[in-house]
Structures are given as C-alpha cells and as structure tokens.
Amino acid sequence: DAKTTQPPSMDCAEGRAANLPCNHSTISGNEYVYWYRQIHSQGPQYIIHGLKNNETNEMASLIITEDRKSSTLILPHATLRDTAVYYCIVRVGLSGNQFYFGTGTSLTVIP
Amino acid sequence: GAVVSQHPSRVICKSGTSVKIECRSLDFQATTMFWYRQFPKQSLMLMATSNEGSKATYEQGVEKDKFLINHASLTLSTLTVTSAHPEDSSFYICSGTQGIGYGYTFGSGTRLTVV
Numbered sequence: 001d002a003k004t005t006q007p008p009s010m011d012c013a014e015g016r017a018a019n020l021p022c023n024h025s026t027i028s029g030n031e032y033v034y035w036y037r038q039i040h041s042q043g044p045q046y047i048i049h050g051l052k053n054n055e056t057n058e059m060a061s062l063i064i065t066e067d068r069k070s071s072t073l074i075l076p077h078a079t080l081r082d083t084a085v086y087y088c089i090v091r092v093g094l095s096g097n098q099f100y101f102g103t104g105t106s107l108t109v110i111p
Numbered sequence: 112g113a114v115v116s117q118h119p120s121r122v123i124c125k126s127g128t129s130v131k132i133e134c135r136s137l138d139f140q141a142t143t144m145f146w147y148r149q150f151p152k153q154s155l156m157l158m159a160t161s162n163e164g165s166k167a168t169y170e171q172g173v174e175k176d177k178f179l180i181n182h183a184s185l186t187l188s189t190l191t192v193t194s195a196h197p198e199d200s201s202f203y204i205c206s207g208t209q210g211i212g213y214g215y216t217f218g219s220g221t222r223l224t225v226v
Binding site: 036038041042043044045046049087098099100101102103104 | 115117145147154155156157160202204206214215216217218219220222
C-alpha cells in the first residue's frame with residue numbers, strides 16, 4: 001500500500017472549516033483514499049473514502065487532486081468535538097486487505 | 112451501521128499472567144478481523160490479520176506464541192496476551208470487515224496495564 005504524509009498537527013478555530021492535507025504521491029490506480037479519526041483513547045472512526053471523484057457525506061468532504069497524488073479532508077464547520085487525530089490511509093480496493101496507519105494529523109479545535 | 116463490541120475496556124493484570132480480549136461483531140459477520148496495538152502518542156500498529164476458521168497471519172516482529180488469536184466464528188475474535196510483561200502494556204484495538212466491498216469497523220479498544 002502507498003505511503004501517506006500528513007502534517008503532525010494543526011489548529012482550527014471553532015466554527016471555521018478545517019482543511020487537512022494528505023500527500024500520497026505513490027498511490028496506484030486501484031488504491032482508494034480513506035480517512036479515519038481517533039478521539040483520545042477510543043477506536044478509530046470512519047469518516048469518508050474516495051477513488052478519484054470528490055466525495056461528501058454528513059461528516060466531511062474529500063477533495064482528491066486530478067493526479068490523485070494528494071487529497072484534502074474538509075470539516076466544514078469544526079466543533080470542539082472534532083478535536084482528534086486524523087489518519088489518511090490509501091489501500092487497494094474495497095477488499096479485505098490490511099489497513100496500515102501512518103502518523104496522522106492531530107487537529108485541535110480552539111474555542 | 113456496523114458495530115464491533117470490544118471487552119474489556121480496561122484491564123490490569125500481574126506480570127506473568129495471561130489476558131484475553133474479545134471482539135464481537137454485533138450486526139454483521141466479520142470474515143476478517145485485524146488486531147492493532149497502540150503505544151502512547153503513537154499511531155496504530157497492525158499486529159495480525161485473522162480470517163474466520165484460519166490461522167492468523169502476524170506482522171513482522173509480532174510474536175505469534177505470545178499474542179494468540181482465535182477467530183473461530185464469524186462474530187467473535189479473541190486476542191490472548193500470554194505471560195504478560197510490563198512492556199506489553201498498551202492500547203489494543205480490533206477491527207472487523209465483512210470482506211470485499213465492505214468497510215472496516217473498529218472496536219473501542221482495550222487499555223492493558225501489566226504490573
């Protein structure tokens with residue numbers, strides 16, 4: 001699976017959009033981009049995933065560049081409860097292959 | 112949505128004893144379960160992958176005789192930490208999937224402290 005690079009930490013003001021970048025320059029054509037987050041001492045929570053097109057759900061939006069070498073997770077109106085470590089993961093397809101976590105971005109939402 | 116129930120949430124055990132952690136998929140059949148370990152301020156590290164009815168596949172550097180994984184049914188997987196030592200103290204998390212075409216659901220984790 002392709003490696004990902006994320007900034008170690010970011011701050012965001014409450015109510016503003018949080019934009020979390022992820023670099024996956026070695027991604028293959030059949031690898032999806034997944035985003036999970038982990039609130040302190042809990043299991044990771046699924047946020048969103050995509051292949052090539054931008055995706056949106058009730059939690060977030062995922063913007064994938066045309067060359068697919070990077071992506072951005074957008075939390076449109078960050079709340080204090082969005083403070084967590086956000087992980088960007090790329091892996092092949094939707095099969096039962098392993099999920100390897102990188103170092104993630106620690107997002108702090110500031111009141 | 113899919114739920115994975117993990118128990119216990121916290122356990123303290125004495126050095127040299129064994130501890131069993133259970134993960135149950137409540138509303139789906141988990142054909143594959145993954146077990147992770149997470150040390151403080153670090154990311155999740157994949158320990159092993161288990162498919163129902165088969166032997167688990169361990170990641171490099173993980174001792175299979177120390178971390179026994181059983182996945183005897185489609186709804187239950189267990190991780191037993193045998194002869195626990197203080198350095199095994201960690202946060203252990205399981206994850207399940209129904210297989211191709213389905214996502215991954217994580218348990219809430221087990222905080223193991225070996226004293």
